Amino acid sequence: MALFANTTVLLGKELRTEFRSRELLTTTVVFILVIVVLFSFTFDPSVGESRRFGPGLLWLSFLFAASLMLQPCFLREQNNDTLSALRLSVVDPFSIFLAKLSANTLFLLLTEVLMLPIFAILYNVHIFAVFPQLVLVLFLGSLGVAIPGTAFSAISAQARMRELMLPLLLLPLLTPVLIASTEATSGLLAENPALRIDWLGFLAGFDIVFLTALWLFGEYLLEE
């Protein structure tokens, strides 16, 4: 119970500080918008091309935006050594990770849901009929990005060349999430939309495995 009580308090802090500064949300929304608009005007894709290449482009932009969002996650805890204050205060250090990855997933999901209608208009794809299924794919994919991303953010915050370290560690590891999310999204944007349970299962499995690993070893990532 203490774990969830602490997580709730910390999640409240993450949301409060972000909605005050809007630092992460603004950066990611602008980044995704630039990519989606730029590719749309450069290639002027047909409906068929949009269905083939759109999901990959969408998830690539989500992935790079996420690496921008995840970078300051633990870095800003170092400014005033607030991470030490958190470690002294919480009952279970996993609550620090749980709150941060929940906030990261929420911010990422919010950005993605905001960007979907713009993507649909620019690439002429129909998303409204499959919107709930699409949100499920986005949720599992975002969680798959946020769990290892939060863990690696804790590692890279303590490392030299920290700005380079996070994408170097994260992007190769997230390749399977990128493939699974893209395939699941492609299925939903196809002429005959279908929810690809195999890829959804893969995403859910990836999330469970990495969340368990974080729960088991997360404490060591927070040590000085």
Place this chain on the structure above:
Amino acid sequence: MTASAFIPTGIRFEKIEKRYGGLYALRRVSLDVAAGECVAFAGRNGSGKTTLLRIAAQLVRPSAGSVSFPATMDGDHQQEDGDIKSPLQRPAGAALGFVAHATMVYDELTAEENLVMFARLQGTAEPGVRAARLLEEVGLSERRHSMVRTFSRGMRQRVAIARALLNDPSVLLLDEPATGLDPEGISWLANALRQMRDAGRTILMSLHGESEISALATRAVRLDAGSVVADTRAGSEMHAILTFAGA
């Protein structure tokens, strides 16, 4: 400071070593600090004071040795009941308060939001009431709704001290607590620490030179290159340790 019930707790450092690669920050430091003692650590920059305090706070894992928190410890008569002895285990029942070089509070939150959040994390009863009381004690009641980023260094330090006292600690660890405080702030801190020391709380603090705060110490320890080179409870020798060149 508000008086309340706490468990008198000492600290025992046993052969503590801390290495960063090939560099020794601490070399086999052994110290017994009795419950209620007020220990001032002196020494040059890099002598190991901060590392020792961070190890005591369980924030840094020692490379060798252990820290334990005997529930009571009275000179030669040591009671081992309730002893917690583990590299990074929080001492059960014995709350720690830690004031570091950095303020350890969030600039983007108000003073009150910071204290209420940390009080909630620590499971403090009535976090709002506790935060309000401490903000009043540190003289920041009128600025409780102001963002910490708008505070001066001295005001931030007061919030940092209030945060360290939220859980009513039986052991208080202070790393150069007078940093940024004006003379009035130093007098306030000295008075607050005197009350806590007199109430039987154990205080470990790192200091540079003599001050109103160092005068509270009942014991002085000088560290040099990670080793304890002097340790005394005698007044004249304490003066010598605290005024040692470079201390």
